[in-house]
Amino acid sequence: MEFTLLGNALIGAAALWGSIRYLDRDGRLTAAAPRPWDVALGASMLGLVVGRLWAMIGAGTNPLTHLFDVLLIRGGVDTVGASLAFGAALAWGYRDRLAVATDAIAAPALFGLAGWHGGCLVRGACAGTPTTLPWGVEGTGGVFRHPIEVYAALLLVGGGLLIARAWRTGSLPGRLGSLAVVVAAGSRALTEPLRLHLGSGLLGFYLVGTLAGIVMFAIAGRKGHRPRPQQPAEQA
C-alpha cells in the first residue's frame, strides 16, 4: 500500500475511533452496539479486501495466481464490492440487534468515512473537475479544480452531526442507520458529477444506494409506529 494512502486510512480510522469514544462517553453506544470499534474496523477491512478482489477480477486478473497484487490497494478497489461487503459485514456483526446497533454506529461510520475523504489533503489528491471558484485547488499543469473530496467530507460531517444529535435525543429504531446510508450514498451522488473518472462513473450506484436508504428509512418508521402485539398474559 502506498504510504500516503495509508495516511488516508489512518485519518479515517482516527475519526471513527474518536467519534466512538466521544459518543460512548456515558456507555450508551457500547450498550446498543457492543465492540463498535472492532466491528466497524473489521467491516471496513473486509470491504477493502472484497473491493480489491472485485476490482482485480473485473480487470481480468486472477487473484489466486497474482496474490501479491491484492496488496496493491492503489491499483483499484471496487466501490460497489467494498460498500456491499462493508454493509453485509456490519449487518452480520449486529445480526441480533441490527436496527438499534446500526443507529448507534451510524454517526461514527460517517465521521470515519469523512476522515477517509478529508485525508486527501494529506496526499494532495482532492482535485475534481476544473473550476474558477476562489477555493479551487491547484492540480496538475496549474489547472484549478474543485476540492471534491473536501466537499464529500463536509457533507458527511454535516450528516454525521445531525445523526449524532438525533441519536442522543432518541429516534425510531433503524431510522438513523437508514439515514446514514442516505447521507453516505447521497454525498457521493451529489459530488459524482464533479469527480474525475473513466467511463460513466458510479452515479447510478449511488442513486440506487440513496433510494435504498430512503426506502429503509420509511420501513423503519412504519415498523416503529406499529403497536407492540400484546402478550397473552397482558390480554388476560
Add this chain to the structure above:
Amino acid sequence: MKLHLAALAALSIIIAACAPDASGTASAVGDLPRATPDEIIALVAADPRPAVVNVWASWCGPCRSEAPLLRQAHAEYGDRVLFIGVDIQDTQESAQAFIEEFGLDFDHYFDPHREVPAAWGGLGVPLTYFLATDGEILTLHNGILDERTLVEGIDSLLAGS
C-alpha cells in the same frame, strides 16, 4: 460460525478461480520495436495529440494493477491523446504476453537498458509521463497510477492543448 467462514472461503476461491487469466497463452503480439528517448519525443511531436507515455515491465506488480486503467483510458481518450508504452528491462516474450493479457492496444517500445527513464528522470517502475503536443514533458508520475491521477493528468493535457 466455522462452517460459515469455510463456506465463504470456498466461495471466494471458486469466484477467484473463475477469473480469466491469459498468462501462458501463445502471444499474437509481434516483437516490440526499439526506440531511443529522442525518437519517442519525435514521435509525440509529429502527432497532433498530447501524449501519455507509460514505462512498465512484465515483472512489475504495480504495472499489472495499473494496466487495466491504461487500457480503459486509451479506449476513452485514444482519439484525443496519444498513448505509448515503454517496456524496460524485460524479455520480448514476457512483454508480448503482458500486452496480450491486458489488451493494451496502443504502441509499445522495447527499452531493455532503461534508456527512457535514465534520460527523462523518474524512480523505479512504473512511471508515467504526460507530454505536450510539442514533446515537452509536463508532468512525471512516479509509481502506480490511480484513476483520479490518470484522468487529472489527461484532463490537464487536453486543457493545455
